Amino acid sequence: QKEVEQNSGPLSVPEGAIASLNCTYSDRGSQSFFWYRQYSGKSPELIMFIYSNGDKEDGRFTAQLNKASQYVSLLIRDSQPSDSATYLCAVKRAAGNKLTFGGGTRVLVKP
Amino acid sequence: DGGITQSPKYLFRKEGQNVTLSCEQNLNHDAMYWYRQDPGQGLRLIYYSQIVNDFQKGDIAEGYSVSREKKESFPLTVTSAQKNPTAFYLCASSRTPDEQFFGPGTRLTVL
Numbered sequence: 001q002k003e004v005e006q007n008s009g010p011l012s013v014p015e016g017a018i019a020s021l022n023c024t025y026s027d028r029g030s031q032s033f034f035w036y037r038q039y040s041g042k043s044p045e046l047i048m049f050i051y052s053n054g055d056k057e058d059g060r061f062t063a064q065l066n067k068a069s070q071y072v073s074l075l076i077r078d079s080q081p082s083d084s085a086t087y088l089c090a091v092k093r094a095a096g097n098k099l100t101f102g103g104g105t106r107v108l109v110k111p
Numbered sequence: 112d113g114g115i116t117q118s119p120k121y122l123f124r125k126e127g128q129n130v131t132l133s134c135e136q137n138l139n140h141d142a143m144y145w146y147r148q149d150p151g152q153g154l155r156l157i158y159y160s161q162i163v164n165d166f167q168k169g170d171i172a173e174g175y176s177v178s179r180e181k182k183e184s185f186p187l188t189v190t191s192a193q194k195n196p197t198a199f200y201l202c203a204s205s206r207t208p209d210e211q212f213f214g215p216g217t218r219l220t221v222l
Contacts, residue, residue, distance in 0.1 A: 004153070032209050042215070042216075043201055043214060043215050043216045046210060049210070088153055090153075097142055097144070097159055097161060101153035101154040101155070103152050104153055
C-alpha cells in the first residue's frame, strides 16, 4: 500500500462545474496536509494546506480533512480551463520536514 | 526578485558520468530540499538540509550526494552509482517546515 494514494485520472469536468479530488493516506501520525498544482512540464505550486478536521476555503478552492477516515479532498468550484493540471496531495508528520507525495490526479476542464 | 533558481534547465549525461545540478535561493530560507519526479508519478525526497553544513538523506539518497556550504546554495550531484537517473529534479526551500516552494526544475536525461 502506498503511503499517499490518489486516483491518477484524468478527471474530466465541464467548465463551470465542481471538480472533486480525493487523497487517502496511511500514516496516522500525519498532521499537515497540502495540495499542490502542477502544470505540464512545470514545478508544483502550493494551493493550500490544512491541519484541522473540517473544511478550509480559499477562493474557489476548498480543502476537506477527515483524520478518522484518513482522507483529504480538494474541491475546485467554477472550474476553468486554466485549472487543467495535475494536483498533488502531500502529507507531513508533526515532527520533521519530510513531505510525502501522492502520484497526483490529472484534471481536464473542458470548455 | 526573490525566488529559487535551478540550472541548467536541461542536462544530458553519458553513462558513467557524474553531473551536478545547481539550486540557489535568495529567500533567506533555512531549509532546502531535493526531489525527483518520474513521469506520471509524485515527488520523492532525495536529500534535505535544515541548516548550513548539515543535511539528511531522504527516501532515495543512493547514488546522489549534496553539500550545503552556504545558506543560499544546495547543489545535487548525480553520481555514476545512480543507475536510472533520467528524471525531473526539483529543488525546494522553506522558511517554515510546512510551506515548501519549488524551483523551476532540471530535466536530466541519460544518453
